[in-house]
Amino acid sequence: MARSNIWGLKKLGAKVTVCGPPTLIPRDIEKLGVAVSYDLDTAIQDQDVLNILRIQLERQQGAFFPSIREYAAEYGISQERMKKAKKDVIIMHPGPINRGVELSSEVADGPHSVILEQVTNGVAVRMAVLFHTTMVER
Amino acid sequence: MKLIIKNGHLVDPKNNLDESMDILVENGKVAKVGKKISATGVNEIDAKGKIVCPGLIDVHVHLRQPGYEYKETIETGLRAAVKGGFTGVCPMPNTNPIADSRSDMEFMIGEARRLSLINLWPVGAVTLKEEGKELTEFGELKKGGAVALSDDGRPVSDSNILRRALEYAKKFDLVIMVHCQDEGLFCGGCMNEGFVSTCLGLPGIPSESESVEVARDIQLADLTGGRLHFCHISSRRSLELIRHAKSKGSRVTAETCPHYFHLTDESVLNYNTNAKMNPPLRTKEDVDEVKRSLKDGTVDVISTDHAPHAESEKETEFDKAPFGIIGLETSLPLSLKLVEEKILPLKELVRKMSLKPAEILKIDRGHLSEGAVADITVFDPNLEWVVEKDKLESKSKNSPFLGWKMRGRATDVLVAGRHVLVDGKIV
Numbered sequence: 430m431a432r433s434n435i436w437g438l439k440k441l442g443a444k445v446t447v448c449g450p451p452t453l454i455p456r457d458i459e460k461l462g463v464a465v466s467y468d469l470d471t472a473i474q475d476q477d478v479l480n481i482l483r484i485q486l487e488r489q490q491g492a493f494f495p496s497i498r499e500y501a502a503e504y505g506i507s508q509e510r511m512k513k514a515k516k517d518v519i520i521m522h523p524g525p526i527n528r529g530v531e532l533s534s535e536v537a538d539g540p541h542s543v544i545l546e547q548v549t550n551g552v553a554v555r556m557a558v559l560f561h562t563t564m565v566e567r
Numbered sequence: 568m569k570l571i572i573k574n575g576h577l578v579d580p581k582n583n584l585d586e587s588m589d590i591l592v593e594n595g596k597v598a599k600v601g602k603k604i605s606a607t608g609v610n611e612i613d614a615k616g617k618i619v620c621p622g623l624i625d626v627h628v629h630l631r632q633p634g635y636e637y638k639e640t641i642e643t644g645l646r647a648a649v650k651g652g653f654t655g656v657c658p659m660p661n662t663n664p665i666a667d668s669r670s671d672m673e674f675m676i677g678e679a680r681r682l683s684l685i686n687l688w689p690v691g692a693v694t695l696k697e698e699g700k701e702l703t704e705f706g707e708l709k710k711g712g713a714v715a716l717s718d719d720g721r722p723v724s725d726s727n728i729l730r731r732a733l734e735y736a737k738k739f740d741l742v743i744m745v746h747c748q749d750e751g752l753f754c755g756g757c758m759n760e761g762f763v764s765t766c767l768g769l770p771g772i773p774s775e776s777e778s779v780e781v782a783r784d785i786q787l788a789d790l791t792g793g794r795l796h797f798c799h800i801s802s803r804r805s806l807e808l809i810r811h812a813k814s815k816g817s818r819v820t821a822e823t824c825p826h827y828f829h830l831t832d833e834s835v836l837n838y839n840t841n842a843k844m845n846p847p848l849r850t851k852e853d854v855d856e857v858k859r860s861l862k863d864g865t866v867d868v869i870s871t872d873h874a875p876h877a878e879s880e881k882e883t884e885f886d887k888a889p890f891g892i893i894g895l896e897t898s899l900p901l902s903l904k905l906v907e908e909k910i911l912p913l914k915e916l917v918r919k920m921s922l923k924p925a926e927i928l929k930i931d932r933g934h935l936s937e938g939a940v941a942d943i944t945v946f947d948p949n950l951e952w953v954v955e956k957d958k959l960e961s962k963s964k965n966s967p968f969l970g971w972k973m974r975g976r977a978t979d980v981l982v983a984g985r986h987v988l989v990d991g992k993i994v
Contacts, residue, residue: 457762
């Protein structure tokens with residue numbers, strides 16, 4: 430999911446930073462023209478948009494991170510962490526949300542969140558894409 | 568039965584020959600090698616414009632019988648081999664059941680004998696059922712005809728088991744052929760870990776999965792004094808380790824396969840399952856190192872790791888598809904490219920495809936000395952052809968080279984003097 434976001438966002442001219450634990454950052458991802466950060470508290474400060482991806486809880490096998498608690502502490506967007514972000518930052522998430530893990534309920538349901546609009550737009554975009562790619566010229 | 572191969576260019580590394588020579592074959596043996604031999608009452612092969620060399624030997628193939636006959640049988644596999652110019656192949660034991668006993672060796676040899684095509688020199692498993700826990704009866708396997716031991720398809724993960732295997736094998740002078748794979752690092756990967764796997768979103772296998780075990784296995788070879796052969800080496804780091812080990816006198820040999828010096832992980836783009844094998848295709852740096860290692864002798868032997876899989880099995884999501892590609896019928900032209908690219912002189916290529924395999928297996932082949940068994944390959948280095956799915960002898964068609972234009976093809980093969988490939992056709 431990160432990859433398609435990266436391609437789309439960069440195509441439209443956005444500056445993209447990928448942030449997560451070192452174990453989950455794909456190999457050579459900088460070659461796609463993105464910045465990489467392991468520290469959310471620093472990275473969060475300059476972003477206009479925080480696009481949060483769902484953490485697959487099964488990834489705890491394979492030693493990608495030791496526990497959900499630690500992941501949430503280091504990389505979860507909480508009300509507390511939001512204090513470090515820009516005043517007009519927006520919060521996006523493709524869903525489904527692991528509430529309390531990568532995103533807290535207060536932030537997900539709070540004033541910065543555009544998640545519901547995002548998901549609604551997503552349905553319309555998919556419809557348009559399917560229409561345009563399968564339409565046959567008569 | 569008398570036969571003469573005339574007008575060909577003979578390449579025989581053991582006897583240091585690389586010139587126009589005729590060969591007279593009688594009673595299954597090389598009777599005479601010389602310039603312009605005249606003989607009466609003999610069948611003649613006109614090898615004008617062709618190379619004549621000791622029969623090619625592939626030390627690493629999968630013939631799938633018993634158990635997976637829908638992918639390949641000993642018959643279809645040996646037919647593919649003879650079409651590819653080989654006079655002998657070594658099938659790996661990861662059949663079903665695993666070939667871990669004397670009768671398994673005898674069965675495969677018996678089948679090959681019945682077919683009367685080319686030599687089948689079987690490889691017996693190192694451990695029972697290739698489970699990596701208990702050693703097989705090396706003595707019995709050898710009596711059954713095994714020329715080497717391997718748990719190919721899997722690594723021998725328990726270092727102590729591999730250590731004991733190397734020690735025990737000394738008694739029977741059998742080489743242990745290792746498939747290097749650190750299971751932890753392999754971690755469910757399905758292609759090389761790198762930029763391409765990141766772009767495709769597929770779980771990757773870092774090359775360290777191979778080199779970490781190469782490092783271990785070198786030390787076990789040194790510890791035990793046993794003979795160890797590295798199967799299908801694909802990565803730069805592994806080759807650097809092997810080069811260093813050899814310079815220090817370690818008793819190790821190494822093989823690579825044509826796909827590791829022709830293709831990179833970019834062949835997987837578009838999720839091409841015919842480019843999926845284990846170890847996987849890697850980066851350009853690895854390909855360059857493979858070529859360098861062929862040139863400087865770090866790699867001793869070219870094999871194919873011929874691994875047939877049915878089309879239906881390969882026509883699935885990339886990470887679900889089985890690992891492996893066929894290779895017997897494309898190995899020669901792909902390897903000849905090394906000569907064209909001036910990486911290897913022809914004599915050295917022939918050494919890596921016939922003499923060195925025979926030396927590693929400790930069988931008396933790979934040379935055309937007078938009195939030697941007449942296993943001979945005749946090939947036209949300039950013959951151009953296209954790899955067509957329906958024309959392949961192999962039952963399976965899983966090759967990344969389908970549709971490629973190839974240059975070089977075997978036209979005649981003799982096995983113990985029997986003319987089994989006649990002008991490109993299997994007798």
